[in-house]
Amino acid sequence: MPVPMDVQALQRFLAMVNYLGKFIPNFSHLTAPLQQLTHKDSEWMWDTQHQTAFEALKEHMSNPPVLSYYDVSKPVTLTCDASQYGLGAACLQERQPVAYASHTLTDTETRYTQIEKELLAVVFACTKFHDYIYGKPVVVETDHQLLVTIPKKSIHAAPARLQRMLLRLQKYNITLTYKCGKQMYLADTLSRAPNRSTFQQSEEEDNFDVMMVSCISSSRLEELKGHTAEDETLQALSSFIKHGWPQRLHDLPTAVHPYFPFRDELTVDDGIILKGSKAVIPKSLQGDYITIIHRGHPGVEATKRRARGVVFWPFMSRDIEQTVTSCSVCNSTKPHQQKEPLHLYEVPILPWSTVATDIFEWHCQHYLVVVNSYSGWFEIDLLKDTSQFMVLHTL
Numbered sequence: 001m002p003v004p005m006d007v008q009a010l011q012r013f014l015a016m017v018n019y020l021g022k023f024i025p026n027f028s029h030l031t032a033p034l035q036q037l038t039h040k041d042s043e044w045m046w047d048t049q050h051q052t053a054f055e056a057l058k059e060h061m062s063n064p065p066v067l068s069y070y071d072v073s074k075p076v077t078l079t080c081d082a083s084q085y086g087l088g089a090a091c092l093q094e095r096q097p098v099a100y101a102s103h104t105l106t107d108t109e110t111r112y113t114q115i116e117k118e119l120l121a122v123v124f125a126c127t128k129f130h131d132y133i134y135g136k137p138v139v140v141e142t143d144h145q146l147l148v149t150i151p152k153k154s155i156h157a158a159p160a161r162l163q164r165m166l167l168r169l170q171k172y173n174i175t176l177t178y179k180c181g182k183q184m185y186l187a188d189t190l191s192r193a194p195n196r197s198t199f200q201q202s203e204e205e206d207n208f209d210v211m212m213v214s215c216i217s218s219s220r221l222e223e224l225k226g227h228t229a230e231d232e233t234l235q236a237l238s239s240f241i242k243h244g245w246p247q248r249l250h251d252l253p254t255a256v257h258p259y260f261p262f263r264d265e266l267t268v269d270d271g272i273i274l275k276g277s278k279a280v281i282p283k284s285l286q287g288d289y290i291t292i293i294h295r296g297h298p299g300v301e302a303t304k305r306r307a308r309g310v311v312f313w314p315f316m317s318r319d320i321e322q323t324v325t326s327c328s329v330c331n332s333t334k335p336h337q338q339k340e341p342l343h344l345y346e347v348p349i350l351p352w353s354t355v356a357t358d359i360f361e362w363h364c365q366h367y368l369v370v371v372n373s374y375s376g377w378f379e380i381d382l383l384k385d386t387s388q389f390m391v392l393h394t395l
Contacts, residue, residue: 001058001193011038016189017057023066030056068096076133079141080125081187082117085110088190089125091132101128102194113267114244118144119165126172137173143181146264151176159267159276225271231282234273241266258314275312286313290323300324348374359386368394
């Protein structure tokens with residue numbers, strides 16, 4: 001853990017050691033020099049006594065009695081967190097640490113959305129503490145409430161990067177639970193003061209993403225990026241995806257409200273917003289994409305099915321219906337009289353217990369046809385007129 005460089009970093013470190021203070025001998029005496037630096041009227045000046053106290057506290061936290069021995073008979077809890085530039089995790093038994101771990105994010109990982117960083121922290125914690133948790137039920141604490149709902153949904157509904165992380169977690173019996181970030185002293189401090197680690201995650205994913213994106217022509221891709229960058233609603237949406245969503249819908253701008261139910265499926269990849277593996281289309285391009293998808297003039301439902309596989313925007317089905325129903329080519333070629341759908345019925349148990357009737361016209365005369373639903377036998381009678389009285393009298 002690096003030396004704190006400002007008051008905020010020192011306060012986070014002290015919050016961590018306060019959580020473990022009951023296990024540290026002479027705790028108040030050791031922390032006194034560091035506590036003085038956090039006072040409002042104190043000038044920040046890190047000297048030998050502060051460095052000595054800092055190193056002594058680190059030594060206590062990495063040895064018994066603060067760091068307990070692993071007990072196979074006790075339940076295990078993992079607490080993990082992600083900051084802008086690091087991951088932090090701790091393995092706990094009865095709220096006492098067994099092991100710590102931290103990781104400095106690579107350049108690629110720093111561009112992950114917040115939910116991707118939080119899930120990466122879970123993967124990192126499970127990987128680091130594999131020997132402690134493999135084969136037994138484990139509770140994993142996270143301060144990202146939205147992350148708790150991800151494993152409850154179908155894995156194919158998650159974005160591609162989250163899918164790969166979830167697959168890495170399949171071998172563990174974990175239960176994700178939400179815990180307020182202010183109470184996650186260990187993981188929060190470790191994530192904001194991370195060490196370099198050998199944890200590898202991103203290179204294979206980058207190559208995979210490049211192969212996926214290459215399915216779209218470069219000109220179409222650049223057009224989509226440009227219009228997304230100019231769309232105010234999508235830029236606001238991108239900010240929430242990267243930095244985290246509010247817990248209440250009313251804290252969002254009105255234009256972003258339709259995206260709130262899908263917030264756990266949204267990611268940003270190289271300037272393009274994705275819902276799962278489908279591109280979110282800016283308003284300025286929605287009409288063009290409907291025209292492209294409707295090329296060949298399939299019907300309303302066929303056009304919807306084709307669109308749902310590749311693109312997304314709120315109220316897309318409504319927009320497709322309006323476009324297809326007003327298409328002049330479709331309207332000029334569709335049948336003027338639609339065939340009535342056939343209705344199934346149960347076969348009667350007795351002849352003439354159920355009949356079907358209809359009136360048809362032939363050579364300017366009207367006829368009544370009656371069909372026995374039991375056998376299919378039919379009879380036809382000439383009608384003098386089509387009045388209700390004549391029909392009932394003929395029957």
